[in-house]
Amino acid sequence: MKVLDLQCRQGHVFEGWFGSEDDFQGQKQRGLVQCPLCGDDHIEKRLSAPRLNLGARAPAATEAPAPAQAAATAGGAQGATPSEAALLPPALQAAWLALARKVVANTEDVGARFAQEARRMHHGEVQERAIRGQATADEAVQLLEEGIAVVPLPLPVAAKETLQ
Numbered sequence: 001m002k003v004l005d006l007q008c009r010q011g012h013v014f015e016g017w018f019g020s021e022d023d024f025q026g027q028k029q030r031g032l033v034q035c036p037l038c039g040d041d042h043i044e045k046r047l048s049a050p051r052l053n054l055g056a057r058a059p060a061a062t063e064a065p066a067p068a069q070a071a072a073t074a075g076g077a078q079g080a081t082p083s084e085a086a087l088l089p090p091a092l093q094a095a096w097l098a099l100a101r102k103v104v105a106n107t108e109d110v111g112a113r114f115a116q117e118a119r120r121m122h123h124g125e126v127q128e129r130a131i132r133g134q135a136t137a138d139e140a141v142q143l144l145e146e147g148i149a150v151v152p153l154p155l156p157v158a159a160k161e162t163l164q
């Protein structure tokens with residue numbers, strides 16, 4: 001069984017069922033294939049069958065947003081700041097960047113010694129001051145359990161660059 005999408009000279013589109021492609025050609029040559037609307041027997045196969053188009057279009061439509069979204073995310077990550085901030089609206093991004101710059105300007109970067117320094121301050125071994133640095137998730141959790149306040153701050157690269 002072959003289902004063909006056919007079209008007459010008037011542009012009427014209809015579906016024809018044939019045993020095979022050859023059946024269609026044979027019936028067509030004998031004038032047996034006629035447009036059900038106008039009786040025209042000059043019938044041509046539609047190059048792109050609507051039913052096939054529909055089948056191809058449906059998945060494409062549902063898939064379309066995904067690549068677009070992926071592209072947008074990739075574009076945001078290109079700023080070397082693969083953080084959630086890239087997903088914020090521009091106004092919020094600016095505010096967040098300003099805040100981050102303020103934090104950078106008012107804290108001492110202790111880098112990887114962050115957990116160690118935070119502990120020393122907490123135990124009064126060194127003077128309390130605002131510090132920033134890198135801590136692993138485990139370190140952060142440990143500090144919190146010890147009663148040491150830790151605020152995760154994903155610093156944008158731009159905030160650091162302005163100080164260098």
Ligand SMILES: [Zn+2]
Nearest residue numbers: 008012035038
């Ligand atoms: Zn017709």
